Amino acid sequence: MHLHWLKPLLGRPAPFVTVHLDASPAEVAGESGPVDRWRSVRRDLERDGAPAAILDELGERIARPDGRRDAHGRALVADADGVVVDRVLQAAPATSSGSYGPVPALAPVVRASEESVGVLVVAVDRTGADLRWAGAEDSESRGPVTETVDGGHDDVRKVREGGLEKRGQTRAEDSWQRNAEAVAAALDKRVREKRPDLVVLTGDVRMVPLVRDALDQHARELVVEVSGGGRGDGIHEAAFRARVDEAVSAYRAKRRSAYVERFREARGRGEGAVSGFDDVVDVLRRGQVDELIVGAGSLAGRVLWVGPGELQVASSRSDLTSIGVVDGEVRQMPADVAVMRAVIGQDAGVTFVDDDDDELLDGIGATLRWADESTPSESVPSQSGDYRRLRAGL
Template identity: 60%
Template sequence: MDLHWLKPLLGRPAPFTTVYLDVTRADVAGEAEAADRWKAVRRTLEREGASTAVLDEIGERFAVPTGVKGPHGRVIVADAEGVRVDRALSEPPAQPLAVHGPAPALLPAVRAAEEVVAYLLVEVDRNGADLTRSTGGGARPEQGPQRESVEGGHDDVHKTREGSLSRRSQTRAEDSWQRNAEAVAAVLDRRVAEQAPDLVILTGDVRAVGLVRDAVDQHVRTLLVEVPGGARGEGVKQDAFEAKVDDALDSVRARRREAVLARFREGQGRGGGTVTAFDDVIEVLRRGQVDELVLHESTLSSGLADRELWVGPEPLQLGTSTGDLDSLGVAADARRKLPAGVALLRAALGQDAGVTFAEDGSAELVDGIGAVLRWSDGSTPSESVPTQSADQRRLRTVV
């Protein structure tokens, strides 16, 4: 999971204000309900000491609709100077969350990041296509879908059955279909190279879909999924089609998660390239070795909820004691305590690592936490021999 969009929070001045809210607006009544939810949350934050200027800016953000249809949520995180993160969520929270304090509440934002699937929707007919760039789950509210149309330029697309010209007209029509599809494919190849989407969804006229699919380059083909039921223009059963698109996005999320967990399990099997257990994960985060932080679904809300870590001004300066920060050369007046979940995610962000949530039973995670490593050496914590962490729980018999 890519967390680069959370980087604006690094190094920003405290205090932080985090708001996680249901912003569903199905109708005028829903708009009023969303406004009332914000007013109630604002009163809570005012009592906690949040500044009026910051709350006014957050309120202005919530007053602008996300453009997302159906039930959904929104997470906004501000520092002492203003809003730094604003994200729509595909699932609304069961209860509003409002936190004002020395650190942001990162869990809602990280959950949003896991949901994000950037995709190109390509709706084709025999004349051309409409390309819509969008984000499934976690779109930036201020950025709605971006659409462009591609016209092939060959408009002789209708076959005729009249007289001796029928064969010739059919050939001309089929040639126009092919050339138009090639024009669409050329634009699609460029857009995929420029935008690097996670998925390309191809829908529309059955014959045109096949021609475009065959004309795109190999890289685009690896990202491409055909989803029936869409069309360029009117006549689409929108609810049914959107349900199919949601299924395609869910498949991407599942494949992405499984790819990381497969790497984790493979590393455990060969005794290298991964670590697990709280102390060992802290060690490799401190050394900048982590490619992907792996957490059980419930870890941040339960397993780490009551734990704290000492941190310095830099994201990789963290430890369980002041002695750990002594060894890193962090001055006493530059130290502070943070909730363990915040400190771990901060360190992951600081080394451009991703975060993946694992369902219970999908990976062996001591303390509900593990990491896939970029590199390792002889001093890297290992599951096969005791290390300086002295955590015997991670030792296991490999059959």
């Protein structure tokens, strides 16, 4: 998962206000909504000394309806000049929180974003389709959450009276096909523009395959068919959402598995991947990382040394001064922020795995874009127990 949406933070001056908010709408009258949750977070930020003007701007952003009716989260980061990042997250945090300090509190936000899947739900019938977006997108560029596609051909009923039966069937089926093609054309365009991770296709059992077959290859590869949805009344929304959640979970697991398998294959060849905290920091500094593979808690409590540049990151101060970073520009930073800063700076991706994954020394590894003779390397232990001994320093 790439973190391009965090790029606006690079080079910004401290301090930062970071908000990780449950932005789910209130389901019943009297229940707390996002504005109420924000008030509680704001009180904590005020006690920490966050400027009132920035908190006012954050509050204005949060008060604007985001068009989402389902449970979801929101991540916002601001500096002295205003809100820099405003991101909708597919999953709502268990607890809304905020922080004010010299660096943005990115760990929970990045983890929540890595879990997110951009989903386009397409409910079709014989006259057109409703397109509904779900998942993480920048609130500034998200656009409408729902839109309707009108197929344009309304002769969709088969006639079953006397000699008109065959002609009526043909005309109706022709209208279905043309409407399916119109929906597919609109869907192809939205996929190119918005690049969803997954397209859920549901609705009329005759129209679903017609629309799918009319899509271009790229959009068709993103499609998963899920039964139970539709445009009309009588849809069991809870059951349909559960099926969509299953499809999203399967996609998320497949995506994560693909990155991990690529890492394992590269390590098995003895090239194209590194594992272990110091070696990963080394390749991050050299701009070699394609995908960071990291245990969810492996960076907790660690610190790194950084310079003014995003890739100026090291395990010790001397490592930075030895490559020409002026001593006065070197500072310590929490490892989770420093590592993500370097990942963003080289347009790499991030995949989270279980902390006890035996493939990862120190709970962290990376696949590489390139390697040379000076790239860190390690012998590949043949048994999982060897990984544990190496991790323990035995």
